[in-house]
Amino acid sequence: MMAADLIVGIQWGDEGKGKIVDLLAQEYNIVCRYQGGHNAGHTIVVGGKKIALHLIPSGILNPKAVNIIGNGVVVSPEALIEEMKQFDDLDGRLLISDKAHLIFSYHAQIDQAKERMRGKKAIGTTGRGIGPAYADKVSRQGHRVGELKDTKKLQAKIEEYFAINEPYFKALGVEKPDSEQLRKELEFYRDALMPYVIDATNYLWDILELGEHKILLEGAQGTMLDIDHGTYPYVTSSNTIAAGACTGLGLSPKDIGKVIGIAKAYCTRVGNGPFPTEEFGLEGDKLRQQGHEFGTTTGRPRRCGWFDAVAAKYASRINGCDEMAIMKLDVLDGFEKIKVASAYEYEGDRIDYVPSDLENVTPIYIEFDGWESVKGVRKWDDLPVEAKQYIEALEELTQTKIAIISTSPDREDTIVKN
Numbered sequence: 001m002m003a004a005d006l007i008v009g010i011q012w013g014d015e016g017k018g019k020i021v022d023l024l025a026q027e028y029n030i031v032c033r034y035q036g037g038h039n040a041g042h043t044i045v046v047g048g049k050k051i052a053l054h055l056i057p058s059g060i061l062n063p064k065a066v067n068i069i070g071n072g073v074v075v076s077p078e079a080l081i082e083e084m085k086q087f088d089d090l091d092g093r094l095l096i097s098d099k100a101h102l103i104f105s106y107h108a109q110i111d112q113a114k115e116r117m118r119g120k121k122a123i124g125t126t127g128r129g130i131g132p133a134y135a136d137k138v139s140r141q142g143h144r145v146g147e148l149k150d151t152k153k154l155q156a157k158i159e160e161y162f163a164i165n166e167p168y169f170k171a172l173g174v175e176k177p178d179s180e181q182l183r184k185e186l187e188f189y190r191d192a193l194m195p196y197v198i199d200a201t202n203y204l205w206d207i208l209e210l211g212e213h214k215i216l217l218e219g220a221q222g223t224m225l226d227i228d229h230g231t232y233p234y235v236t237s238s239n240t241i242a243a244g245a246c247t248g249l250g251l252s253p254k255d256i257g258k259v260i261g262i263a264k265a266y267c268t269r270v271g272n273g274p275f276p277t278e279e280f281g282l283e284g285d286k287l288r289q290q291g292h293e294f295g296t297t298t299g300r301p302r303r304c305g306w307f308d309a310v311a312a313k314y315a316s317r318i319n320g321c322d323e324m325a326i327m328k329l330d331v332l333d334g335f336e337k338i339k340v341a342s343a344y345e346y347e348g349d350r351i352d353y354v355p356s357d358l359e360n361v362t363p364i365y366i367e368f369d370g371w372e373s374v375k376g377v378r379k380w381d382d383l384p385v386e387a388k389q390y391i392e393a394l395e396e397l398t399q400t401k402i403a404i405i406s407t408s409p410d411r412e413d414t415i416v417k418n
């Protein structure tokens with residue numbers, strides 16, 4: 001039987017997975033999202049046209065690929081319908097699991113109200129309702145995409161949900177949707193989405209059994225934002241790691257083939273929470289400017305710092321990475337010295353693992369000589385010796401083979417290393 005290959009972010013998201021998925025999606029004819037929602041996002045330029053993807057898998061840019069939104073994804077029908085407008089040929093190319101949970105506007109209202117109440121301790125969420133939608137799912141009061149089939153029944157369920165939770169919603173200042181408006185909204189969602197809704201798990205099992213198509217699983221966010229294994233509570237609300245693809249699509253661990261971890265040559269994080277290698281001074285600013293590190297979904301400036309090899313080694317192990325892709329190596333162009341965290345100081349000891357209270361570590365750095373420019377380099381042999389040394393050191397520190405190196409946003413500016 002065939003196996004499905006997987007792409008996963010091994011930092012705090014925004015590793016540049018979009019470019020790799022876009023590159024690989026040409027070879028795969030089934031591309032699946034398994035977790036997260038429209039908190040994720042990347043913009044791809046195709047033939048001069050900007051396309052923003054939040055929920056639809058990147059395989060949509062390959063006219064031959066079928067794209068699946070798995071049950072582990074939380075789907076905002078409003079956001080998805082808006083995103084679908086960018087394409088006029090989605091028939092048979094987009095499929096949505098009937099078991100995926102729905103995000104409604106009240107989820108976003110809850111998300112934002114709670115963030116305001118947390119004040120200084122805010123998580124820095126994208127405010128899209130991701131956490132509240134997953135919370136409803138886990139507390140067994142969520143609503144699933146398949147329920148759009150019978151909007152009357154779904155509306156009654158949503159109204160019952162509001163009745164049960166009334167005191168809570170009142171305290172948060174979240175308004176109950178108007179009945180007539182809700183009816184219209186649900187009918188609109190039903191008409192726009194139901195033609196794409198299927199039992200995605202059975203579909204994938206059939207594809208795997210048939211063995212004729214290559215499947216790519218596209219992770220969103222990154223390992224350090226995983227609800228169980230990330231920097232809790234400063235995380236997103238899903239299992240972003242490779243294992244999330246099993247629960248988020250209905251695959252068994254044996255269905256997973258090659259796992260490719262994606263990391264930037266340095267590190268960024270949006271939102272709050274521990275980030276040991278963060279640079280607050282000029283070097284952080286330089287990374288932000290050179291790397292254009294501003295959020296695609298919210299426009300927020302990203303926090304920037306050095307590559308954290310301790311966290312990357314942890315992420316590689318937890319995902320079972322067969323190899324890694326190092327993105328945006330050109331952003332380090334012109335730095336005299338480049339630092340990498342090779343260990344942490346923690347409670348007076350030197351450690352090389354990620355403790356559950358990452359806020360209490362101090363990174364121990366190794367320093368590398370910088371280089372002038374790697375921008376647009378397409379062959380390993382054409383890299384400056386300092387860049388080669390840097391990549392080889394990352395391989396050794398993370399105990400993971402680096403197979404792909406990206407040297408510009410351009411699809412062609414990619415080194416595939418043997």
Ligand code: IMP
Pocket residue numbers: 012013014039040041123124125126127128129130131220221225234235236237270271272
């Ligand atoms: P949420 O996913 O909106 O609940 O946000 C929780 C945390 O995950 C916040 O720190 C967000 O900034 C972060 N986050 C969510 N999605 C992304 C992403 O696609 N890239 C980077 N960070 C993200």
